[in-house]
Amino acid sequence: MKICSVKKENFPYVYQFIQLAEDGRLQTPDGTAELLIDLLLSEEFRRILSLFLDQLRSIQGLVMIKLGFAPNFKMQRSTSL
Structure with missing residues (x-):
């Protein structure tokens, strides 16, 4: 779909887009992917x-x-990531 046909x-x-x-003020898809x-x-x-x-x-x-469901439930802090 072309942007011009969007309602x-x-x-x-x-229109601003x-x-x-x-x-020429929009980022390229590759530039956006690199930033992400x-x-x-x-x-x-x-x-x-x-x-x-x-x-x-x-x-x-x-x-x-x-x-x-867990009367003796103890919270543990995650150290993995």
């Missing part, structure tokens, strides 16, 4: 992901306790 109600910024493309790969392999992303997973495990543990 404005489906993509409110279609077209203008950016015409001005760098982000995903960064230590900062690993640290944030580890914190997020720890929080998710804490919530899971609280839900399990609340539902009575």
